[in-house]
Amino acid sequence: MPAERTSSGDPTHTLRLLWRDSSPPASGSRRGPRRGLSIDAVVEAATAIADAEDLEAVTMRRVAKELGVVPMTLYTYVPGKAELLDLMLDAAYARMPRTDTTGQPWRRRVTAIAEENKALFERHPWAAAVSTVRPPLGPGLMAKCEHELSGLDGLGLSDVEMDDCLTHLLTFVQASARAAAATRAAQQDSALNEQQWWELNAPLLARVLDENAYPTAVRVGAAAGAAHNSAYDPAHAYAFGLERVLDSLAALLDAGAKAKTSPSAQT
Incomplete structure (x- = not known):
C-alpha cells in the first residue's frame, strides 16, 4: 500500500487552500497567515525537498527550517502534511506542459x-x-x-x-x-x-x-x-x-x- 494518499486531511480546509479561497469560514474565525510568507512559498519549499530526497523527508519542521521560520508559523498557512501534500500535487499538475494536439x-x-x-x-x-x-x-x-x-x-x-x-x-x-x-x-x-x-x-x-x-x-x-x-x-x-x-x-x-x-x- 502507498505510504501517502491524497485527500486524507480536512476536505473543507483543503479545498479552500487549493482554490485560495480567502473568504471567512463558517465559524466566523478570521485567523489568517502572518505576513512574510505565502502558501505558494510553502508548497515550493516542500516540493523541492521531496524532489531532492523523497516525500518522507517532508515534515512541517523541515519545511519551516528551509524557509527560515519556526514550525508553528507554517500552521497558519497549512494545517499539516496531509493538506500540504494535496497542495504540492496540485501545483505539480498546474505546471505540467500541455501539448497542443488539436x-x-x-x-x-x-x-x-x-x-x-x-x-x-x-x-x-x-x-x-x-x-x-x-x-x-x-x-x-x-x-x-x-x-x-x-x-x-x-x-x-x-x-x-x-x-x-x-x-x-x-x-x-x-x-x-x-x-x-x-x-x-x-x-x-x-x-x-x-x-x-x-x-x-x-x-x-x-x-x-x-x-x-x-x-x-x-x-x-x-x-x-x-x-x-x-x-x-x-x-x-x-x-x-x-x-x-x-x-x-x-x-x-x-x-x-x-x-x-x-x-x-x-x-
Missing part, C-alpha cells in the same frame, strides 16, 4: 497524454508513489483533466468510457513510473547497474539452477536478458506497454463503430 490522430493525442504524465513523474518521482483514489480537486487537477479528456473527446466514446480509458492510461503510466523508480533505487543501493548485478550473480546461478527443471523460464529469461541487458528494462517496458494500451483503445473504438453500423443498431 487535429492530430487519436493515437498521437493519447501518446502525448502519456508522455506528459511520464515527464511529471520523472520531474517529481515522489508523485508516482502517492495514491490518488481520492484526488485533490484543485485548479491544477481540473486543468489537467480538462486537457486530457479533450484528447479523448470526439472518438465516439461515452463519457463513462472516456473516464475509463483515461484512468486505464494513467494507471499504466504511474505503475511504469513506480517500477522505473524501484529500478533506480536498486541500482543506487547496490552500486551496480542491472547488467553488473547479473554478471556478479551469474556464476552462482549457473551452479544452482537446473535448466532441465525450468526449460521455458530459462530460455525466455536468457532471450530477454540478452535483448535488454537485464531482466527488466523500464524504458522498453513502458514503450511496449503503451502500445498495448493504445491497441486496447483501438479495439474499443472499433467495437463501438461496428455496433453503431450493425443492422440491429439501425432498426
